[in-house]
Amino acid sequence: MSEIVKIPQKPLLKREQIAKRLAADLAADWVVNIGIGIPTACLPYVPAERDVVFHSENGLIGMGPPPEREEDIDRDLMSAGKGPVTLIEGGAFVHHADSFSLARGGRLDCAVLGAFQVGANGDLANWKVKGASSGNIGGAMDIAVGAKQVFAIMTHVAKNGEAKVVERVTYPPTALGVVTRVYTDMAVLSVTPDGFVLEEVAPGLTVEDVQAATAARLILPETVGTIAA
Amino acid sequence: MKKKKAASLEESVSHLYDGATVLIGGFGYGGVPEMLIEGICGRGLRNLTIVNNNAGTGHTGIARLLEEGCVGKMICSFPFAAESVVFREMYEAGKVDLEVVPQGTLAERMRNAGAGLGGFLTPTGVGTEIAEGKQEFTVDGKRYIMEKPLRGDFALIKAFKVDPRGNLVYRKGARNFNPVMAMAADFTIAEAKEEVPLGDLDPEVIVTPSVYVDCYYVTG
Numbered sequence: 072m073s074e075i076v077k078i079p080q081k082p083l084l085k086r087e088q089i090a091k092r093l094a095a096d097l098a099a100d101w102v103v104n105i106g107i108g109i110p111t112a113c114l115p116y117v118p119a120e121r122d123v124v125f126h127s128e129n130g131l132i133g134m135g136p137p138p139e140r141e142e143d144i145d146r147d148l149m150s151a152g153k154g155p156v157t158l159i160e161g162g163a164f165v166h167h168a169d170s171f172s173l174a175r176g177g178r179l180d181c182a183v184l185g186a187f188q189v190g191a192n193g194d195l196a197n198w199k200v201k202g203a204s205s206g207n208i209g210g211a212m213d214i215a216v217g218a219k220q221v222f223a224i225m226t227h228v229a230k231n232g233e234a235k236v237v238e239r240v241t242y243p244p245t246a247l248g249v250v251t252r253v254y255t256d257m258a259v260l261s262v263t264p265d266g267f268v269l270e271e272v273a274p275g276l277t278v279e280d281v282q283a284a285t286a287a288r289l290i291l292p293e294t295v296g297t298i299a300a
Numbered sequence: 301m302k303k304k305k306a307a308s309l310e311e312s313v314s315h316l317y318d319g320a321t322v323l324i325g326g327f328g329y330g331g332v333p334e335m336l337i338e339g340i341c342g343r344g345l346r347n348l349t350i351v352n353n354n355a356g357t358g359h360t361g362i363a364r365l366l367e368e369g370c371v372g373k374m375i376c377s378f379p380f381a382a383e384s385v386v387f388r389e390m391y392e393a394g395k396v397d398l399e400v401v402p403q404g405t406l407a408e409r410m411r412n413a414g415a416g417l418g419g420f421l422t423p424t425g426v427g428t429e430i431a432e433g434k435q436e437f438t439v440d441g442k443r444y445i446m447e448k449p450l451r452g453d454f455a456l457i458k459a460f461k462v463d464p465r466g467n468l469v470y471r472k473g474a475r476n477f478n479p480v481m482a483m484a485a486d487f488t489i490a491e492a493k494e495e496v497p498l499g500d501l502d503p504e505v506i507v508t509p510s511v512y513v514d515c516y517y518v519t520g
Binding site for chain 1: 377411
């Protein structure tokens with residue numbers, strides 16, 4: 072269990088709105104790994120002309136959006152989440168050992184991963200809930216330690232009211248000190264040596280709303296922005 | 301030239317035995333040697349250790365091997381997919397063992413075995429449950445854990461084209477774990493969609509050279 076926090080009784084951002092906000096921070100020419108689940112929602116919000124090169128752990132360098140027509144679905148082209156995708160012009164295929172070599176070897180500018188909890192020290196927990204006998208690691212451990220930046224995308228608070236933005240993770244960690252930014256349905260946070268900095272809040276929410284929904288101290292910059300939703 | 305082509309599906313997988321460690325290629329539905337798996341179902345094999353990224357989906361393939369009681373242990377990175385209904389039930393009932401390995405470590409452990417190495421240092425898993433019981437090293441100020449090679453008695457892999465020597469090329473994302481598994485087993489069996497004459501595969505694009513392939517079966 073982690074701390075129970077207060078969810079504001081106000082409209083929060085939808086999944087697509089969080090994804091759109093995160094996508095705005097994926098810079099031109101970056102090589103980016105997209106994890107399974109909510110991270111995949113970011114893909115449609117990255118314009119092709121920005122030429123972000125998406126890496127999929129199963130050996131796709133230059134993963135493109137799902138094919139528009141059903142008859143163009145190729146069973147040999149899928150995302151990490153096993154959904155149909157395409158390959159961009161100039162894309163390449165590698166085998167699994169090479170795919171993870173480039174991840175651990177520092178070729179990913181950013182990884183976008185879902186999370187159960189993120190700690191103020193950048194620790195990421197996303198593979199196993201507390202007390203469970205096992206869980207799904209997939210490629211998250213390798214990708215999280217290898218990427219230059221890790222953007223966590225998640226709801227700010229779990230459905231049962233448990234905090235997900237916490238001082239120290241209580242779930243088994245996936246990787247230590249790796250998360251650099253957190254995008255939630257309430258806020259955008261950056262992880263600094265001093266802890267979480269509250270960069271932006273969702274429209275209609277106050278700084279106090281976000282702090283009350285967070286089990287860690289939030290550092291406030293001179294101006295806290297509003298998420299363009 | 302050594303004859304590697306199996307005359308039948310049955311012949312291709314006839315060497316498998318109880319207690320063997322079997323590396324099975326594929327990720328999701330791509331690059332899965334479906335025919336070879338089919339070939340080992342129904343034979344009453346017992347206590348196999350199966351290495352695959354996942355733990356079977358639905359009731360076919362690896363899931364069928366599980367249901368038939370052939371599997372003693374699964375080694376995978378993502379065992380509890382929503383479709384892994386058979387594995388989940390058997391694991392919860394204590395009928396099958398599980399070793400969860402980070403996906404990159406899983407691939408590298410097999411490549412390591414295939415390359416004749418005795419282990420490697422990886423930053424993956426440092427400070428997590430995965431590091432428990434493993435040696436930790438600090439190299440140039442960075443923390444690593446030691447992982448050991450993972451060798452298979454057999455590998456069942458899926459290729460696109462094969463030539464009579466057993467050289468292989470793959471198709472798109474169906475490559476995935478197949479080339480590293482081919483390296484890492486004592487006896488590698490490839491299922492290929494198409495056989496081409498010797499010399500037809502451009503040596504510059506062969507992904508798995510014939511030395512890693514012991515036997516192949518052409519599905520057509």
